Amino acid sequence: MSVERGSGGRMKWIETAGGPFVLVNLDDVPLWRGCEGDYQQACEVDEITGLVSFGDPERQRIALVFGDEPLSTAYLTEHQAFVQWLYADSEEELIEMVDSQISLAVWECGPSVEIRGAAILFDAAIPGMELASDDFLEIRLRAGSYRVRTADIEPGGREAARVHQLVLNE
Numbered sequence: 001m002s003v004e005r006g007s008g009g010r011m012k013w014i015e016t017a018g019g020p021f022v023l024v025n026l027d028d029v030p031l032w033r034g035c036e037g038d039y040q041q042a043c044e045v046d047e048i049t050g051l052v053s054f055g056d057p058e059r060q061r062i063a064l065v066f067g068d069e070p071l072s073t074a075y076l077t078e079h080q081a082f083v084q085w086l087y088a089d090s091e092e093e094l095i096e097m098v099d100s101q102i103s104l105a106v107w108e109c110g111p112s113v114e115i116r117g118a119a120i121l122f123d124a125a126i127p128g129m130e131l132a133s134d135d136f137l138e139i140r141l142r143a144g145s146y147r148v149r150t151a152d153i154e155p156g157g158r159e160a161a162r163v164h165q166l167v168l169n170e
Contacts, residue, residue, distance in 0.1 A: 014123070015123075020067045020070070024122075030128045038052070050110075063124075073121065079102055081165040083163055094159050097161070111148060121139070144168050146169065
């Protein structure tokens with residue numbers, strides 16, 4: 001489900017029905033079975049981020065799972081990062097805080113995932129074949145292996161965010 005946050009929302013925010021998000025390469029999305037098969041495995045990820053296999057047993061695909069809390073999420077292209085809304089009075093204040101504080105973040109390293117150019121972030125409960133345009137965030141990156149790193153950015157004001165940044169493995 002897509003939501004508009006704050007006044008004059010300029011970004012697309014998505015939410016889940018209560019479970020985790022998954023990031024799946026665009027051409028693998030139709031193979032994600034959601035609550036009909038892959039959702040339970042995504043829910044079993046007990047870290048903030050993790051990987052699960054899905055699809056044909058002969059040719060497994062990999063999904064990156066954003067576990068923990070089901071927070072409203074947007075993508076900041078300039079930081080190659082998913083931003084999850086912990087609290088803020090407006091979208092503008094939250095994004096300004098992330099922009100000014102991201103270089104000071106204390107990062108927790110997560111798994112690496114192969115991105116083949118385009119990938120989709122969506123609610124793990126939704127089968128890939130049933131996604132509507134307001135159910136997902138599409139990202140485009142140079143093809144390669146990316147490490148996800150996560151930080152909670154809480155500078156002590158009225159804004160806080162969890163940030164999942166994708167960093168190209170060199």
